[in-house]
Each structure stands twice: as C-alpha cells, then as structure tokens.
Amino acid sequence: MTSEFGVEITGVDLTQMSQESMQPFLKRFLLDHQVLLFRDQLLDETQQVRLAQSLGPCRKMWQIDHYVSDNEFVQYLSNVDRQGRFVGSHPDPHSTCWHVDGSHTHVPSKATILNALQVPPNSGHTMFASLYQIYDSLDDETKIQLAKHEAEHHIEFRRARRNGRLPWQWSLAKHRGASLTSQLKWWMSTIKRRWQDGGVFHPIVRHHTETGRPVLFIGDHAWRVRGKFLPLGIKLMQQINSIEIDPLAIYTHHWAKGDLLIWDNTSVLHRAGEYDLHNEARVLRRCVVEGV
Known part of the structure; x- marks a missing residue:
C-alpha cells in the first residue's frame, strides 16, 4: 500500500x-x-x-x-x-x-x-x-537524546492540555464563578485518580516486543516527559509529538x-x-x- x-x-x-x-x-x-x-x-x-x-x-x-x-x-x-x-x-x-x-x-x-x-x-x-520510519528519519544525535527519556501517557491530562483545562491555562476572563469552581473540582479529582492509579510511562524510543526494532513511541496520549518540571515536560512532549512526518x-x-x-x-x-x-x-x- x-x-x-x-x-x-x-x-x-x-x-x-x-x-x-x-x-x-x-x-x-x-x-x-x-x-x-x-x-x-x-x-x-x-x-x-x-x-x-x-x-x-x-x-x-x-x-x-x-x-x-x-x-x-x-x-x-x-x-x-x-x-x-x-x-x-x-x-x-x-x-x-x-x-x-x-x-x-x-x-x-x-x-x-x-x-x-x-x-x-x-x-x-x-x-x-x-x-519505524519516523524513528529512522531522525538524526543520530536526536535518537541518542530521545532514548534518555520516558513519556507519561494519560488520556485525561493530554486532552485537558489541548482544551485549555490545565491550571496555568485558565483565564479569569474565561472562567468566572461557578465555571472556575467546576474547573478546580475537575482538576483535583483528576489529580487524585492519577496518584491513586499511578502513572503509565513508556520509553520514547521503544523497542518492538517481537521484532526488536526501535520505534519513536509518541502520539496523542503522551502528554509529558518524565522527570521535567511539569510545564516544561509538557512543552517538550508537545515538541516531540510535533516532529514532522x-x-x-x-x-x-x-x-x-x-x-x-x-x-x-x-x-x-x-x-x-x-x-x-x-x-x-x-x-x-x-x-x-x-x-x-
């Protein structure tokens, strides 16, 4: 095909x-x-x-x-x-x-x-x-740097970032009164579930379990790079997810x-x-x- x-x-x-x-x-x-x-x-x-x-x-x-x-x-x-x-x-x-x-x-x-x-x-x-092809298209230095990192994959947080629901994306002009209260309640309940369930982390350079070939394991569910200050880790993951295909x-x-x-x-x-x-x-x- x-x-x-x-x-x-x-x-x-x-x-x-x-x-x-x-x-x-x-x-x-x-x-x-x-x-x-x-x-x-x-x-x-x-x-x-x-x-x-x-x-x-x-x-x-x-x-x-x-x-x-x-x-x-x-x-x-x-x-x-x-x-x-x-x-x-x-x-x-x-x-x-x-x-x-x-x-x-x-x-x-x-x-x-x-x-x-x-x-x-x-x-x-x-x-x-x-x-496979996305990984193979990277230069050697980028491959080395990305292989050092893991990404957290979380559906709710990733969608929240896209929809402007993370706390540092809130705007008083947009969220007032009950709206801002509901945002805060959502954020606290989501954080609570995340810590109760634990995080899901995958290497950004992941080896296929059957072929052994390296892949750039990215996508919409990957929302932050592990070990980075939260806004920076989110921004870095966004940049990685935006690699031109x-x-x-x-x-x-x-x-x-x-x-x-x-x-x-x-x-x-x-x-x-x-x-x-x-x-x-x-x-x-x-x-x-x-x-x-």
Whole structure:
C-alpha cells in the first residue's frame, strides 16, 4: 500500500478460515507489513471477535450510547444510531489526532481490527504512519537524546492540555464563578485518580516486543516527559509529538464497504479523517487485541 509498509491481501475469505490457520498467517504478515487490508469482508460480530482472538485476548470495549453492542469485545464507531438517524456528534472526536490505541495502559494494545459497514464515498479516511520510519528519519544525535527519556501517557491530562483545562491555562476572563469552581473540582479529582492509579510511562524510543526494532513511541496520549518540571515536560512532549512526518511514512486508507483493516498498534500511529457528521453515515466495527 506504500513502498515501505502495508499490504493488501487478496483471495482470502476470513469467514471461512479456522482460528488455528489464521494465527500464524496473520502474525507473520502483521510483523512484516504493519497494516493489512482485506477487501469485501463483511463479518458479523462473532466472526470479527474470533478473528481478533487468533492474535490474542481481546480488550473489553467501552460502548457508544446510540450504537451499543451486546458483545463486550465489540465497539461500533458510528455517527448514526441503529435506525440510521444522524446523532450529530463524532463517536470519538479525539481519534482525529495521531495516536496509538491503548498506549495509556502499562501494556499497549497489540492490534486493532476495523470492519467497514457503512462509509462515505469521499471522506472519513483513516491515516497510518510508520513509527519505524519516523524513528529512522531522525538524526543520530536526536535518537541518542530521545532514548534518555520516558513519556507519561494519560488520556485525561493530554486532552485537558489541548482544551485549555490545565491550571496555568485558565483565564479569569474565561472562567468566572461557578465555571472556575467546576474547573478546580475537575482538576483535583483528576489529580487524585492519577496518584491513586499511578502513572503509565513508556520509553520514547521503544523497542518492538517481537521484532526488536526501535520505534519513536509518541502520539496523542503522551502528554509529558518524565522527570521535567511539569510545564516544561509538557512543552517538550508537545515538541516531540510535533516532529514532522515524512509523507512517504504515511498511508491514507480510503474506505469502501466491506474493507477490513488490521494493524500493529505498537509500530504505527493512526488517526481518523474528517467527514460530514450530519449528512454522511460512517459505521465501523472495532475490536482491539490486548498486548502481552
């Protein structure tokens, strides 16, 4: 799909393959190519979970209120309800930023599987960037410096920084009275949860657990560099996350109904593209394989 990563696999009906035959086949291709594309694969929930479980145990998924699954390992990313009515909101607005699924956990997710059930014809694409290529593009001195650091991955703090909710971003002109009080309550409760749960830290230069190759393990969940004064550590992580990605390291997938994508979460970043939430239906079924 690019000269460096990604492959389209043809002549395969995933609904007819046994779990035993899938496992070595998928693992080999995933490690070699990072992103796998299968066309014309309209799986049901059970079949998609079985496919995911051939790579490892599945993560229990949070559910979107307007499109709930009874299967705890399945999630629908949809801007319409089950009757096809537009709900007027994005199912996961933060997914439009480059990220790695599950990097905010101690063991990042191994793989993600998306099956396209309904998609716009010319928008709502999904972009992938190879973390191998991003690392390889750095000069030697930058590689040495980044290898000295770890990043804390935390969804709430990262989103708070983007939305201006950290204390040093507060403005009396913007936050007055009850608004400022609610901000303070949110900040205290979030800090309390963070210290109770402990931090999740990953090396910024991380070695893939199976290939051993180094990757620049960045993305939207990485919110600060460990060991730095807080505002400085946040700013430094923002700079690292803003490293320019070579267009040759990016693959943009233009969805068609029945497309099924599997990707290696620990060697690629991904993000969702924009589409008309009020007039274009986009329904993707998602399963995530736990890391080990």
